[in-house]
Amino acid sequence: MVTKETKQKIEELRKKLHRWNHAYYVLDNPEVDDAVYDAVMRELIELEKKYPELVTPDSPSLRIGTEPVSIFKKVTHKTPLYSLDNAVSFEELEEWEERIFRVLGGKQDIDYVCEMKIDGLAVALTYKDSLLTLGATRGDGDVGEDVTNNIKTIKSIPLILNKSVNGLLEVRGEVFMPIKSFEKLNNEQKEKEEKIFANPRNAASGSLRQYDSRITANRDLDIFIYAGVWDACVIASPLARNDRLPTTHWESLQMLYELGFKINKTSKLCHNLKEVRDFCNVWYEKKRELPYAIDGVVIKVNNLSLHEELGFTAKSPRWAIAYKYPPEEAKTKVLSISCDVGRTGALTPVANLEPVLLAGTVVKRASLHNQDIIDKLDVREGDIVTVRKAGEIIPEVVEVDKEKRHHKKEKYKLPSKCPVCHSRIEREEDESALRCVNFNCPAQVQRRIDHWCSRDAMDVDGVGESLIEQLFKNKLINDPIDLYFLKQKDLEELERMAEKSATNAITSIQNSKNRTLDRLIYAFGIRHVGKTIAELLSSRIHSIEELSDASLDELIKIDGIGPKIAKSIVDYFSTTYSKQMIEKLKKAGIKPEVKKIKRKESEISGKTLVVTGILESLTRNEAEELIKNHGARAASSISRNTDYLVCGSDPGSKLTKAKEFGIPVLTEQEFLKLVK
Ligand SMILES: [Zn+2]
Numbered sequence: 001m002v003t004k005e006t007k008q009k010i011e012e013l014r015k016k017l018h019r020w021n022h023a024y025y026v027l028d029n030p031e032v033d034d035a036v037y038d039a040v041m042r043e044l045i046e047l048e049k050k051y052p053e054l055v056t057p058d059s060p061s062l063r064i065g066t067e068p069v070s071i072f073k074k075v076t077h078k079t080p081l082y083s084l085d086n087a088v089s090f091e092e093l094e095e096w097e098e099r100i101f102r103v104l105g106g107k108q109d110i111d112y113v114c115e116m117k118i119d120g121l122a123v124a125l126t127y128k129d130s131l132l133t134l135g136a137t138r139g140d141g142d143v144g145e146d147v148t149n150n151i152k153t154i155k156s157i158p159l160i161l162n163k164s165v166n167g168l169l170e171v172r173g174e175v176f177m178p179i180k181s182f183e184k185l186n187n188e189q190k191e192k193e194e195k196i197f198a199n200p201r202n203a204a205s206g207s208l209r210q211y212d213s214r215i216t217a218n219r220d221l222d223i224f225i226y227a228g229v230w231d232a233c234v235i236a237s238p239l240a241r242n243d244r245l246p247t248t249h250w251e252s253l254q255m256l257y258e259l260g261f262k263i264n265k266t267s268k269l270c271h272n273l274k275e276v277r278d279f280c281n282v283w284y285e286k287k288r289e290l291p292y293a294i295d296g297v298v299i300k301v302n303n304l305s306l307h308e309e310l311g312f313t314a315k316s317p318r319w320a321i322a323y324k325y326p327p328e329e330a331k332t333k334v335l336s337i338s339c340d341v342g343r344t345g346a347l348t349p350v351a352n353l354e355p356v357l358l359a360g361t362v363v364k365r366a367s368l369h370n371q372d373i374i375d376k377l378d379v380r381e382g383d384i385v386t387v388r389k390a391g392e393i394i395p396e397v398v399e400v401d402k403e404k405r406h407h408k409k410e411k412y413k414l415p416s417k418c419p420v421c422h423s424r425i426e427r428e429e430d431e432s433a434l435r436c437v438n439f440n441c442p443a444q445v446q447r448r449i450d451h452w453c454s455r456d457a458m459d460v461d462g463v464g465e466s467l468i469e470q471l472f473k474n475k476l477i478n479d480p481i482d483l484y485f486l487k488q489k490d491l492e493e494l495e496r497m498a499e500k501s502a503t504n505a506i507t508s509i510q511n512s513k514n515r516t517l518d519r520l521i522y523a524f525g526i527r528h529v530g531k532t533i534a535e536l537l538s539s540r541i542h543s544i545e546e547l548s549d550a551s552l553d554e555l556i557k558i559d560g561i562g563p564k565i566a567k568s569i570v571d572y573f574s575t576t577y578s579k580q581m582i583e584k585l586k587k588a589g590i591k592p593e594v595k596k597i598k599r600k601e602s603e604i605s606g607k608t609l610v611v612t613g614i615l616e617s618l619t620r621n622e623a624e625e626l627i628k629n630h631g632a633r634a635a636s637s638i639s640r641n642t643d644y645l646v647c648g649s650d651p652g653s654k655l656t657k658a659k660e661f662g663i664p665v666l667t668e669q670e671f672l673k674l675v676k
Contacts, residue, residue: 065214120176181220191530341443452480457523462508484588613648
């Protein structure tokens with residue numbers, strides 16, 4: 001039975017979360033700490049679990065995603081999302097204005113609004129009586145896909161409007177992924193050996209179009225709203241500016257902002273084409289300061305009644321145009337094609353280029369990814385190619401100028417043997433990468449040591465790639481831990497090694513002995529174990545030894561560790577190499593710093609507990625946290641090793657199983673007494 005108090009409580013929590021969310025993601029002015037936000041969100045989720053009938057379509061709990069769907073429903077847009085005509089020069093902008101004058105029957109003063117053209121994907125969001133009811137992709141402009149559940153996970157999109165609007169309000173915006181998040185995602189994808197996104201737009205599109213909205217929720221997507229379709233709605237509660245519908249595009253943007261939407265603050269109202277031109281020029285110079293990728297500026301006529309007058313061509317509005325910045329491309333010559341061998345033996349073909357200035361940096365190498373891409377481009381040594389830099393990622397070869405090919409070089413084939421150690425090359429099933437099979441391949445050994453020293457791993461900043469190469473060639477190191485046995489003298493005897501850099505290197509090696517466990521796990525360079533997974537493991541496992549002893553079953557039980565990762569870990573620790581590493585770790589005195597959690601001694605210390613059902617005063621997570629803080633283990637399922645089952649209401653199968661095994665069952669009160 002749902003009480004009035006419960007309903008009120010839920011209502012209250014939602015209001016708080018909506019307000020905090022808006023303050024954080026739209027106004028960029030947080031009102032509370034993340035921890036407070038999380039705690040209130042957890043409280044709401046627990047209540048909704050208990051009373052599923054009270055879940056509403058605007059509940060902030062939908063931000064974390066919902067059950068996956070098997071297809072996206074098609075959505076026919078009420079008003080089509082037109083594409084824009086492009087201008088690539090200021091002359092073309094002037095011609096556009098001329099065309100406007102012709103339609104309007106003469107020259108006149110026109111205000112324009114300039115907005116960043118963001119490299120993302122367009123969506124249409126429908127609000128019915130202030131409530132978000134539909135989120136759809138642009139698709140072909142007429143028909144898109146219903147991605148409402150995914151849209152709801154984007155935190156800068158209001159689920160309910162700040163002010164009351166009756167009827168239907170449709171808004172359009174550009175969903176994008178900030179450059180930093182894009183780079184982070186690609187790093188994670190690389191660690192997991194999953195698909196790398198070519199640019200932020202692909203990443204945004206791939207993330208939004210996930211059948212499982214929980215994946216979307218974990219991708220850092222954002223949005224700028226740039227238009228409203230106002231003709232089917234009535235503004236019920238007056239806005240600060242007015243309670244009538246907007247008459248200019250600029251006014252429309254301000255009203256959208258008041259309703260709770262995130263609009264782009266860089267947008268500018270210009271009073272003539274010269275101001276537009278200045279805006280374009282200024283941002284061309286400054287575009288790298290923006291946290292997201294743009295490829296131009298969208299220019300719109302400000303007066304909405306002129307929109308009516310100007311209308312549309314067959315495919316685009318006459319009142320708007322996209323001014324495109326020249327792409328960051330340059331032509332240069334491929335001097336040679338070589339093949340890098342990575343830490344796990346993966347071969348990556350690379351074009352070595354005649355140095356060329358591109359987007360403010362000198363580019364000497366461009367990735368060719370794999371044989372398929374080389375074949376598609378048909379790139380050969382000696383070719384003149386176009387290289388492009390998108391965002392901050394590694395430059396790519398996008399095109400070969402075949403007209404300028406005056407050599408008779410053959411097509412490039414990836415080597416059939418490792419270019420470094422001449423061992424066999426293998427392609428694993430379901431994988432595009434070719435790998436050198438020799439674990440002792442000098443390239444692999446050195447890359448492993450590089451990885452160990454990298455900033456996110458053991459952060460040994462005095463030891464770089466070239467020093468590692470020198471040490472390796474002089475047979476002073478053969479694995480990362482050898483670094484810790486180096487003497488000052490060993491380094492000083494190396495060529496071109498100053499006393500000071502030798503001291504620096506030794507100091508930074510020694511200083512890295514007590515990094516945290518997550519860094520140590522990551523430093524081992526186990527396949528599929530990236531930074532995030534290493535952090536997850538370190539929160540459940542107390543030492544490298546414990547990790548090396550963990551069975552497949554134990555690992556899979558950890559939420560977030562799938563069979564592929566678990567198998568990779570078990571395989572890794574079954575090798576002689578890993579066993580030697582662990583032995584040497586001790587000798588070298590490498591001991592991870594234990595994150596200090598105040599552990600309290602109590603009756604449950606050292607025991608294994610499982611929590612099930614709904615507890616009254618604690619969430620499941622809080623209960624498990626409490627268990628860990630008392631030096632006990634919180635397991636996710638019942639086994640013969642379980643000491644206690646903490647049982648709330650609606651316990652399910654765990655209670656049956658516990659009884660079967662004769663495991664003592666604690667009520668919430670009994671449990672709380674034990675940990676007091
Ligand atoms: Zn090799």
